[in-house]
Amino acid sequence: MQAWQIDAYGAPLHLAEVAEPVRGAHDVLVEVHAASLNVADLLAGKGAFKAFLPAEMPMTHGLDLAGVVTAVGSAVTRFAVGDEVYGCPDLARRGGTMTERVAVAEGDLARKPTSLTMTEAASLPLVSLTAWQVLVERAAVQPGQRVLVHAGSGGLGSIAVQLAEHLGAAVATTTGTSNVGWVRALGADLVVDHRTQDFTELVHDQDVVLDGLGGETLTRSFGVLRRGGQVIGVSGPPDRGFAVRMGLNPVLQVVMGALAFRTNRQAAKHGVRYSFLFVHASGAQLEQIAALVDDGTLRPVIDRVYPFAEADRAYEHLATGRAKGKIVVSMR
Numbered sequence: 029m030q031a032w033q034i035d036a037y038g039a040p041l042h043l044a045e046v047a048e049p050v051r052g053a054h055d056v057l058v059e060v061h062a063a064s065l066n067v068a069d070l071l072a073g074k075g076a077f078k079a080f081l082p083a084e085m086p087m088t089h090g091l092d093l094a095g096v097v098t099a100v101g102s103a104v105t106r107f108a109v110g111d112e113v114y115g116c117p118d119l120a121r122r123g124g125t126m127t128e129r130v131a132v133a134e135g136d137l138a139r140k141p142t143s144l145t146m147t148e149a150a151s152l153p154l155v156s157l158t159a160w161q162v163l164v165e166r167a168a169v170q171p172g173q174r175v176l177v178h179a180g181s182g183g184l185g186s187i188a189v190q191l192a193e194h195l196g197a198a199v200a201t202t203t204g205t206s207n208v209g210w211v212r213a214l215g216a217d218l219v220v221d222h223r224t225q226d227f228t229e230l231v232h233d234q235d236v237v238l239d240g241l242g243g244e245t246l247t248r249s250f251g252v253l254r255r256g257g258q259v260i261g262v263s264g265p266p267d268r269g270f271a272v273r274m275g276l277n278p279v280l281q282v283v284m285g286a287l288a289f290r291t292n293r294q295a296a297k298h299g300v301r302y303s304f305l306f307v308h309a310s311g312a313q314l315e316q317i318a319a320l321v322d323d324g325t326l327r328p329v330i331d332r333v334y335p336f337a338e339a340d341r342a343y344e345h346l347a348t349g350r351a352k353g354k355i356v357v358s359m360r
């Protein structure tokens with residue numbers, strides 16, 4: 029079978045002939061029908077995660093999928109051959125999804141939303157889990173709270189805006205001029221055009237900011253929170269709490285603490301908090317997300333679907349940083 033791989037950090041992505049996946053007792057073998065692209069693929073390929081998630085080379089790209097179960101391990105209880113599933117395999121397992129078949133732990137999978145096609149379902153796992161883990165798990169957003177989602181037109185932001193609105197928050201978001209209209213239609217109460225407007229002049233008293241942009245956008249976000257509010261960053265810097273949750277050694281815990289030192293100090297000056305979040309696989313959360321999709325609360329936003337043979341072009345598209353929702357690769 030074939031897979032899109034890199035042979036070393038920073039090396040070009042290419043289509044390679046690879047061995048069939050090996051299935052463990054708790055694994056499900058999935059025939060991949062579609063896989064979506066994530067910025068994390070590009071970062072992992074450059075070695076950005078190697079301190080805490082060292083990759084085995086060659087490394088297959090792809091962090092989420094939709095497909096059909098073709099075999100199950102002896103201890104699998106939730107799935108049977110023929111089930112349509114979607115999911116985000118545990119990142120530490122290094123079993124990339126930009127391929128024809130992959131073995132995935134059953135706990136990382138859920139039944140595919142019945143109202144979606146395979147390409148639509150494949151667009152959701154990693155970004156919807158991230159939005160869920162930021163807004164539901166960590167921030168526990170309550171009705172009436174104010175939430176700012178940066179980059180509401182991106183793969184992550186387009187789902188996070190919808191989820192925040194569903195949770196009853198007043199949602200503000202940022203995006204570029206050409207996206208303002210459709211991002212408002214996702215449920216945002218205020219859309220700030222980052223090309224012509226300054227969000228710090230228009231947004232204030234937020235309870236939560238979801239930041240996927242980092243840099244100046246992150247530090248300037250502290251000023252738009254109410255006292256006691258929080259920024260949850262997914263672009264970094266990583267912090268000590270993240271290192272502890274990942275079970276990293278004490279040296280790396282100190283290093284990560286140092287990386288976030290300046291950011292934490294800036295947050296403290298504003299009387300607010302900063303924390304870094306790194307998504308984790310969860311079939312249970314994907315089941316709840318599938319229910320929200322099937323009742324019409326969440327809908328995928330897809331920029332473009334590329335055939336499997338053109339996944340390299342799909343990644344070039346993603347790397348422009350201008351995607352409108354998700355970019356998906358279809359295997360069949």
Ligand SMILES: NC(=O)c1ccc[n+]([C@@H]2O[C@H](COP(=O)([O-])OP(=O)(O)OC[C@H]3O[C@@H](n4cnc5c(N)ncnc54)[C@H](OP(=O)(O)O)[C@@H]3O)[C@@H](O)[C@H]2O)c1
Nearest residue numbers: 067179181182183184202203204222240262306307350351
């Ligand atoms: N830590 C984690 O677990 C985790 C999980 C998921 C994602 N992430 C991170 O979250 C970030 C976003 O991911 P994504 O998938 O949403 O990326 P993406 O789809 O590539 O985001 C592209 C979008 O960002 C918008 N954008 C770019 N610059 C902007 C700015 N200055 N202000 C407002 N919008 C801007 C663009 O709109 P315009 O073209 O109109 O500018 C475009 O629609 C990435 O850095 C990714 O690595 C982290």
